[in-house]
Amino acid sequence: MTALARDIGSRLGQAIGLLLAVVVVVFILIQIAPGDAALYLAGDQGVGDAEFLAEVRAEYGLDQPLFVQLGTYVGNVAQLNLGESIYFGEPVLGLIVERLFATVLLAGTSLIFAVGVGVAIGVYTARRPESPMSSAATVTSLVGFSTPVFYSAIMVIVLFAAKWSLLPIGGIEDVRYNGNWLGETIDLLQHLILPALSLGIIYLAIYSRLARASMLEVLESDYIRTARAKGARERVVVYKHALRNAVIPVITAAGLQVGNLLSGALLVEVVFAWPGVGRLAVDSIFRRDTPTLLGIMIFSSAMVIVANLLTDLVYRLIDPRIRVGGSR
Amino acid sequence: MTDFGVAIEQVETGGRGALRMFFRNKAAAAGLVIFSLIVLITIFGPSIYGTSANKMVAKPFLGPGSDLAPLLGTDYLGRDILAGIIGGGRATLVVAAVAAAMTMTIGIVVGSLAGYFGGWIDALLMRFTEIFQVMPGLLFSMVVIFLLEPGTRNETLAIGLTLWPLAARLARAEFLRLREMEYVKAARAIGCGDLRIMFRTILPNAMPPLLVAATLTVVIAILFHSGLAFLGMVDVNTTSWGSMLGKNRGYALTAWWMVFFPGIAIVVTGLSISLVGDGLQDAFNPKLRGR
Numbered sequence: 001m002t003a004l005a006r007d008i009g010s011r012l013g014q015a016i017g018l019l020l021a022v023v024v025v026v027f028i029l030i031q032i033a034p035g036d037a038a039l040y041l042a043g044d045q046g047v048g049d050a051e052f053l054a055e056v057r058a059e060y061g062l063d064q065p066l067f068v069q070l071g072t073y074v075g076n077v078a079q080l081n082l083g084e085s086i087y088f089g090e091p092v093l094g095l096i097v098e099r100l101f102a103t104v105l106l107a108g109t110s111l112i113f114a115v116g117v118g119v120a121i122g123v124y125t126a127r128r129p130e131s132p133m134s135s136a137a138t139v140t141s142l143v144g145f146s147t148p149v150f151y152s153a154i155m156v157i158v159l160f161a162a163k164w165s166l167l168p169i170g171g172i173e174d175v176r177y178n179g180n181w182l183g184e185t186i187d188l189l190q191h192l193i194l195p196a197l198s199l200g201i202i203y204l205a206i207y208s209r210l211a212r213a214s215m216l217e218v219l220e221s222d223y224i225r226t227a228r229a230k231g232a233r234e235r236v237v238v239y240k241h242a243l244r245n246a247v248i249p250v251i252t253a254a255g256l257q258v259g260n261l262l263s264g265a266l267l268v269e270v271v272f273a274w275p276g277v278g279r280l281a282v283d284s285i286f287r288r289d290t291p292t293l294l295g296i297m298i299f300s301s302a303m304v305i306v307a308n309l310l311t312d313l314v315y316r317l318i319d320p321r322i323r324v325g326g327s328r
Numbered sequence: 329m330t331d332f333g334v335a336i337e338q339v340e341t342g343g344r345g346a347l348r349m350f351f352r353n354k355a356a357a358a359g360l361v362i363f364s365l366i367v368l369i370t371i372f373g374p375s376i377y378g379t380s381a382n383k384m385v386a387k388p389f390l391g392p393g394s395d396l397a398p399l400l401g402t403d404y405l406g407r408d409i410l411a412g413i414i415g416g417g418r419a420t421l422v423v424a425a426v427a428a429a430m431t432m433t434i435g436i437v438v439g440s441l442a443g444y445f446g447g448w449i450d451a452l453l454m455r456f457t458e459i460f461q462v463m464p465g466l467l468f469s470m471v472v473i474f475l476l477e478p479g480t481r482n483e484t485l486a487i488g489l490t491l492w493p494l495a496a497r498l499a500r501a502e503f504l505r506l507r508e509m510e511y512v513k514a515a516r517a518i519g520c521g522d523l524r525i526m527f528r529t530i531l532p533n534a535m536p537p538l539l540v541a542a543t544l545t546v547v548i549a550i551l552f553h554s555g556l557a558f559l560g561m562v563d564v565n566t567t568s569w570g571s572m573l574g575k576n577r578g579y580a581l582t583a584w585w586m587v588f589f590p591g592i593a594i595v596v597t598g599l600s601i602s603l604v605g606d607g608l609q610d611a612f613n614p615k616l617r618g619r
Contacts, residue, residue: 018458021455022462029472032475032476142599143595143599147595147598148570148573148594150577151573151587151595155587158584259464259465263555267558267559271577293470304464305462
């Protein structure tokens with residue numbers, strides 16, 4: 001148990017080191033960028049003389065040596081201070097947290113949809129490798145891999161709004177349900193369906209193929225033959241023995257893909273006017289709101305790091321071999 | 329003569345055998361043909377088709393099939409959609425190709441050093457790689473473009489800087505595996521230097537999976553370029569498939585053809601390259617067929 005605790009401790013340490021490194025990368029990028037905040041403010045206020053620039057640089061600590069500036073920056077991030085938005089005049093962290101629920105809801109729903117349905121399709125097609133459904137799944141997965149998520153989103157809108165007009169195609173809520181708890185929830189889910197479908201469908205294509213490949217491999221392994229030989233029912237063999245090992249690569253991929261998932265969510269948020277963190281990032285670029293953009297960069301990297309830690313944990317729950325290896 | 333044919337069959341292993349396997353795979357061959365066509369259209373199409381992507385040629389909002397419209401209709405300013413697709417391929421493919429080349433170069437250098445030397449060099453380089461893996465890719469390239477001023481050069485740089493970890497991990501794994509091979513030990517025994525062993529002895533043998541990864545990288549680079557162009561993060565005066573989607577999406581509900589066709593161009597290009605990659609994978613590693 002102490003070994004396990006030490007293991008978890010070292011993973012946490014690595015995670016913190018990784019986040020620190022991301023902050024350093026962002027800092028280096030700021031240094032490489034032409035101009036500095038003083039020039040920006042000078043341009044903003046229309047005063048460009050050297051005296052004003054020196055004054056601003058002294059006020060913001062830009063005249064300090066680089067490593068002192070870096071230390072201050074890291075220190076601020078460590079205290080959860082991501083700076084203040086130039087556009088809103090509010091702390092960046094608050095702006096992100098306000099929009100976090102929308103983004104996590106969108107990305108999470110898409111991920112669960114993609115992994116769940118993807119594994120189901122993978123298992124189905126792996127048991128019938130020669131069926132037309134199986135080749136259809138392979139082709140679909142290649143198409144999905146090559147399709148930009150904003151394209152699937154726009155086409156989903158064209159289909160569902162222009163043709164059938166069933167579900168809302170923008171925003172996250174409708175004002176008419178204000179105050180009605182049940183109505184608000186149903187309304188939220190209705191707004192969620194199309195964005196989550198647009199994002200999830202791309203990953204569904206990838207995961208179904210992965211699940212199929214991994215299931216095919218597992219079904220050929222010796223222990224499955226043993227299970228069949230001892231007379232276990234087919235359902236038990238597939239869903240109890242094989243599935244458990246077959247989902248591991250899918251979970252690995254899903255964990256590694258969280259960064260890409262957030263990138264995809266960003267595009268879907270733009271198309272569906274979904275009020276999430278990704279849309280804030282895009283808006284910040286056009287508002288030239290550097291602190292907000294960089295804050296989102298650091299925050300979302302932290303999200304990916306946490307997601308990777310969680311994947312690791314899920315691993316240990318699913319795969320006893322890793323659990324044993326870890327506590328030895 | 330028949331004996332001669334058999335003799336050829338027997339020597340035909342390695343690269344040539346893989347090539348034959350590749351062309352026996354109909355989907356992969358089709359992918360290669362389609363992709364070659366797209367490249368040809370991108371190079372020669374604009375001068376053959378003649379219409380500029382930026383010129384107003386007919387009334388705005390004409391759908392495909394209406395009498396006065398060009399083949400695929402016009403956009404909200406009356407520009408020819410087909411001309412946009414033919415002309416927009418260049419920006420997309422050039423950026424994707426250069427970014428993918430950059431990705432593979434960085435990836436192979438980092439991965440080969442890590443895999444070949446191992447130890448602390450490996451640990452350090454892999455930590456470094458991990459940094460670029462936890463930053464969401466699209467966001468990172470947006471930040472790089474934003475901070476370094478927008479433009480095609482910085483866009484390509486941004487995509488290259490974002491995508492290399494995949495290639496690095498793969499190159500590392502291959503070098504780790506291959507450095508234990510007999511022929512590598514032999515090369516060392518006759519006194520070859522590290523660099524020579526890495527790039528003359530190991531790298532050619534590590535190429536098959538790296539080539540497959542390169543095709544995947546081109547597809548991902550096309551998607552990245554299209555995404556950035558869609559968001560308006562790249563040179564606004566250059567027409568590309570992604571920028572057409574970005575500019576026309578506001579009219580998608582009334583004029584589906586404005587977004588449908590440029591998007592199809594992206595999908596078909598990506599799919600043709602994916603099919604080639606898939607075919608290469610099968611040809612190099614027949615055991616994994618159909619997975």
